Structure formats: C-alpha cells, structure tokens
Amino acid sequence: MxxxxxxxxxxxxxxxxxxxxxxxxxxxxxxxxxxxxxxxxxxxxxxxxxxxxxxxxxxxxxxxxxxxxxxxxxxxxxxxxxxxxxxxxxxxxxxxxxxxxxxxxxxxxxxxxxxxxxxxxxxxxxxxxxxxxxxxxxxxxxxxxxxxxxxxxxxxxxxxxxxxxxxxxxxxxxxxxxxxxxxxxxxxxxxxxxxxxxxxxxxxxxxxxxxxxxxxxxxxxxxxxxxxxxxxxxxRFDTKESTTADGIKVFTAADTTVAADSARILARVPEVVKWEAERFGPYPFSATGAIVERTGDAGYALETQNRPFFHGPPGAGLLVHEMAHQWFGDSVTPGSWRDMWLNEGFATYAEWLWEADKNGRPVQGRFDAAFADDDNWAFPPADPPTAADISQAPVYGRGAMVIHRIRQAVDDDKRFFALVRGWTKAHRHGNASTADFTAYVEKTTGQDLTELWNTWLYGRSRPASKG
The missing domain is CATH 2.60.40.1730 (tricorn interacting facor f3 domain)
Incomplete structure (x- = not known):
C-alpha cells in the first residue's frame, strides 16, 4: 500500500x-x-x-x-x-x-x-x-x-x-x-x-x-x-577507469567476488564500442563502461545508459547486445513501450552480426534458427498483447528477423548499414516510434515494403516460406 x-x-x-x-x-x-x-x-x-x-x-x-x-x-x-x-x-x-x-x-x-x-x-x-x-x-x-x-x-x-x-x-x-x-x-x-x-x-x-x-x-x-x-x-566493487582513442571515458565496476572472472570481458568494452560504432554510427555518449554484480543479486542484465548492468560476468554476446542498446533504446529511445522491438530487435541483430564477424557464423543461419523457433511466433513484435509480453521472445528474435528482412530487401550491405547509421543520426538523443521507423526505411530505400511489414512485423502467423 x-x-x-x-x-x-x-x-x-x-x-x-x-x-x-x-x-x-x-x-x-x-x-x-x-x-x-x-x-x-x-x-x-x-x-x-x-x-x-x-x-x-x-x-x-x-x-x-x-x-x-x-x-x-x-x-x-x-x-x-x-x-x-x-x-x-x-x-x-x-x-x-x-x-x-x-x-x-x-x-x-x-x-x-x-x-x-x-x-x-x-x-x-x-x-x-x-x-x-x-x-x-x-x-x-x-x-x-x-x-x-x-x-x-x-x-x-x-x-x-x-x-x-x-x-x-x-x-x-x-x-x-x-x-x-x-x-x-x-x-x-x-x-x-x-x-x-x-x-x-x-x-x-x-x-x-x-x-x-x-x-x-x-x-x-x-x-x-x-x-x-x-x-x-x-x-564493494573493483573499478577501472580509462579513455578510448576517441576520447570516450570508460568506467567499469565489478563486485569484488566476480572481479577476477569479469576482467577479461570488461577489457573488451572499448573493442565492442568501436566495432558497433563502425556499423551503427558514432558512439552517442561521452562515457561508457559496465557494471557487474554478483550472480543472484538481480535476475537479468539491463542497458542502463553509458554502462550496462550485468547479473554476473557476461559472455561476449550479451555484452554486445547491451552495448548495442546505447544506440538502440538509449540514444534512439522508443516513443512508447509498444516500440520495444526497435530496441531489442536491433540489439539481437547486433549479436548476429558479431557472431558473423568474429566467429564466422553466418547471419542467415541465425535467422533460420529464429524462424524455426515457435516462441518467436507467439505474437507480432510490434503488437505484444499485454504488458507482460513486451520483453518476450518475438520482441527479440522476430524483431531481429525484421531487421534482416530489411537488409535482404536493400540487397546491398553498404546501403543497408548506411540506412542504419542514418536512422541513429536522424533520431540521436530523441524518441522514435515504429511508424517513424517504417516511414524512414521506405523513404530511404524508395521501396514500398508493406508486405514486409504485414508479414514480419505485424503478421500473426508464420509465413509458409522464410524467403
């Protein structure tokens, strides 16, 4: 009460x-x-x-x-x-x-x-x-x-x-x-x-x-x-401070009980920021870093601005995901909670891109796996049925599929990443809705993508073909 x-x-x-x-x-x-x-x-x-x-x-x-x-x-x-x-x-x-x-x-x-x-x-x-x-x-x-x-x-x-x-x-x-x-x-x-x-x-x-x-x-x-x-x-934290070659201040903090296990992954924060900046546009803030609590002190990671929070030492994929949110969610923030897929779809797609670049796993393979996962088809990512669903599988996995389908529609990686960088620039430090995004993509590509939106973003059932 x-x-x-x-x-x-x-x-x-x-x-x-x-x-x-x-x-x-x-x-x-x-x-x-x-x-x-x-x-x-x-x-x-x-x-x-x-x-x-x-x-x-x-x-x-x-x-x-x-x-x-x-x-x-x-x-x-x-x-x-x-x-x-x-x-x-x-x-x-x-x-x-x-x-x-x-x-x-x-x-x-x-x-x-x-x-x-x-x-x-x-x-x-x-x-x-x-x-x-x-x-x-x-x-x-x-x-x-x-x-x-x-x-x-x-x-x-x-x-x-x-x-x-x-x-x-x-x-x-x-x-x-x-x-x-x-x-x-x-x-x-x-x-x-x-x-x-x-x-x-x-x-x-x-x-x-x-x-x-x-x-x-x-x-x-x-x-x-x-x-x-x-x-x-x-x-009680072990903290480290540094500055990247681009002048971004880095501050990391790890609970003393997990500091040793966190040291290697936290040292990769500047690498991840640089890699994502090349794909998504200039890093939008003056500071970066991460916070690692002991496992069990919280039940999830979160893209808290400038330095994401982790419930225990993260793997590279999770670090990439939460750092991608600095562009998608933190700088370009949803207009309402219905637009969560713009945050999670892009951050999940960042994981797919990292796996492709660093480990040689093709993005198409991740797309195919997501397509086959029944959980991703529970509801449309742009229209979760209740507040309890805004952080469920379709918002992440199917949201990432939407981004990949846009990439396929553009059919030119140089143009696709230019589109993404243009999006983060156009709405830097602002808010944006799903309608803003779909209008931007169609204007930038010069294509009518109604079928893509109806099938992948708003469709209520899995299409017969992923092509």
Whole structure:
C-alpha cells in the first residue's frame, strides 16, 4: 500500500483540498491554468508519465544506508511547462514526501497510488513555455517492484548494498519524476554511502569525497536519458577507469567476488564500442563502461545508459547486445513501450552480426534458427498483447528477423548499414516510434515494403516460406 504524506486537516479543509485537486479547467484557487494529465496513456502502462510539462534536468542527491535499507533524497527537477499549469503530477511509489517547493515556494502535496500531485501556491504562475524548478525532499525504505512478467525492479537489496533498475517502471521507486521514455533529460546524481562502499551511476564520475565516515560520489549525464535507464548500484566493487582513442571515458565496476572472472570481458568494452560504432554510427555518449554484480543479486542484465548492468560476468554476446542498446533504446529511445522491438530487435541483430564477424557464423543461419523457433511466433513484435509480453521472445528474435528482412530487401550491405547509421543520426538523443521507423526505411530505400511489414512485423502467423 502506498504511503501518504502525513498531514492533519479538518474535514472542511480536506474537502476543499479535494475540490481543488479534482478541478480540471479554468482558474482554480487563484492559480491560473489547469492540472497536467496524470498519465500519458501508454498502450501498456497508461498511468506512467505525466502531462503538462517536459523535464530538462534532474539533480538527485541521495543519502543511502544499505544496512538499514533507508534512503533520504532531494530531487531538484527543472522543467518547461507545455501548458498553463495549476497543478502537475510526478511518479513516485512508496517513499514519504517530507516537503515540496515550486520555484522556492511551498507547494501543496497530495498522494494517490503512484501519483504525487503538486499544486503551487497562488503566487506561482506556471505559464506555457516557462521554466520552473521543483524540489522534493523524501525518505523511507525504497521498494522492490514486480513487473507484469514477474521480474523484479525498482530498488533491489544485494548482499553488500543495493541496485536500482528501472525498466519499465522501477525508477519511481527511488526518485520522483516523469517516468515515461518519451520525456528524456540530463542528470546529476550524487550518492552518499558509508565509507568503504562504492556508488556507481550513469555518465561521468565528476568527484568522490570522503568525510565523517561517508563517501559521496557525483555522476553527471550530459546527454538526454530516459528515466528507466537511470541506475544507482551500491556495494564493494573493483573499478577501472580509462579513455578510448576517441576520447570516450570508460568506467567499469565489478563486485569484488566476480572481479577476477569479469576482467577479461570488461577489457573488451572499448573493442565492442568501436566495432558497433563502425556499423551503427558514432558512439552517442561521452562515457561508457559496465557494471557487474554478483550472480543472484538481480535476475537479468539491463542497458542502463553509458554502462550496462550485468547479473554476473557476461559472455561476449550479451555484452554486445547491451552495448548495442546505447544506440538502440538509449540514444534512439522508443516513443512508447509498444516500440520495444526497435530496441531489442536491433540489439539481437547486433549479436548476429558479431557472431558473423568474429566467429564466422553466418547471419542467415541465425535467422533460420529464429524462424524455426515457435516462441518467436507467439505474437507480432510490434503488437505484444499485454504488458507482460513486451520483453518476450518475438520482441527479440522476430524483431531481429525484421531487421534482416530489411537488409535482404536493400540487397546491398553498404546501403543497408548506411540506412542504419542514418536512422541513429536522424533520431540521436530523441524518441522514435515504429511508424517513424517504417516511414524512414521506405523513404530511404524508395521501396514500398508493406508486405514486409504485414508479414514480419505485424503478421500473426508464420509465413509458409522464410524467403
């Protein structure tokens, strides 16, 4: 059950607050405008995200006591109003809001499920196009959430610390925000932990300072990032820092219990980045790397921006897959969760390409195996039936088949990879939908590919022939 901010009101005052919060148009309570939408009507997670504003920057200051499983946080959120706002929502689950201000003035706070509604005071006028700053101070024991597919995300306790994973909904377990992939922002994340522990996050490590028995790690992500790609991992790690020949900063962290077994594969991060850049276009970020937790501390790998997270030492194929997401998913982010196949199809195809280049296994062989796998035909990759299906086999395997069928339609590898590089360039650091992609491919190739889309992307049954 969600915690609510403890506020004592008389019955009359509570009724007045409810009246103000449920008014949807006109001027309310002396504040001009109307409330932003609570939820963006995503096909699978309609309550995720919020309307009426666009976040440009998150500044998160977290003080974490892993042993007590407690977090104290301050989220400073800079946003631009996309309408005249009388109130707006943030996504936050479980934690207690201690205070909130908008542009330095106290804001009224209301909790209902995952919705945190803030109503600025009458002196605050959030006009369309204006920039405003919200500060939320919060605390509590962050929750582990269970996805529709039964996997766990949010804030996960580990043997010596914790890990925050956010796909698709988990970020709201540890900071308030506009928790939908369509609203990307830059981030500063400062994490204070007991001395002796390391806190790893996204972007570049700008400083670490130990004082009074605690250490504060400050991380900066300059390029836009969707909230589901943000992470904080706390524990005892062996870390390594370097810089590639192209000037990309590399930071890797491996739990001390798996550091020796992870060393060889982590040393290949620059090689994989270079190989993928040659095929997909320039690496889209200023930093890269990887995080390897001990096996069992989480149940899956995730393409957290700049440095993917792994639940135990990964093989080369998994490293290639998660690093490919830096282009497909992290830089070019889906417009909604229905577009997941664009992430997973390309990342799976990257594995096929790597196997062909490095191990001599033809891509066509991987395609044939995927075609023969009944699991890939459970539903169309561009139209999973439920939220529990957005990470199932067709999104990966059949998604990769779609990419290969495009390659066959182009019938020229030079033109095909130029098409792919053009796609990542056209939507670099932005969002894109399936409709954007199919229109782009047809415009770039000059071909009507309706039959390809109907059969491989939207078809509900396996065709008689894979040709």
């Amino acid at each position: 969600d915690q609510r901010t403890p506020v004592r009101r008389t019955a009359r005052a509570a009724a007045l607050v409810l009246l103000v919060l449920t008014t949807s148009t006109g001027c309310t309570g002396g504040v001009e405008g109307r409330p932003g939408a609570a939820g963006l009507r995503d096909p699978y997670f309609p309550r995720l995200g919020n309307g009426g504003y666009d976040v440009t920057h998150y500044d998160l200051a977290l003080d974490v006591d892993p042993a007590a499983h407690r977090l104290r946080g301050t989220a400073t959120i800079t946003a631009r109003a996309t309408q005249d706002l009388s109130a707006f929502d943030l996504d936050l689950v479980g934690l207690t809001v201690d205070s909130a201000t908008v542009d330095g003035r106290p804001a009224a706070v209301h909790r209902a499920g995952q919705e945190l509604t803030l109503r600025p005071d009458a002196a605050s006028r959030l006009r369309r196009g204006s920039t405003f700053r919200t500060v939320v101070r919060y605390s509590g024991s962050p929750r582990t959430l269970t996805d529709p597919d039964r996997s766990q995300e949010g804030w996960l306790r580990t043997a010596d610390g914790s890990v925050a994973l956010g796909e698709p909904t988990g970020s709201m377990a540890w900071f308030p925000g506009n928790n939908h992939p369509s609203d990307k922002a830059s981030y500063d994340i400062a994490v204070t932990v007991p001395e002796g522990l390391t806190a790893v996050s996204n972007g570049e490590l700008t400083s670490r300072r130990t004082s009074g028995g605690t250490t504060t790690y400050r991380w900066h992500t300059a390029e836009p990032m969707a909230s589901y790609l943000a992470t904080v991992v706390i524990g």
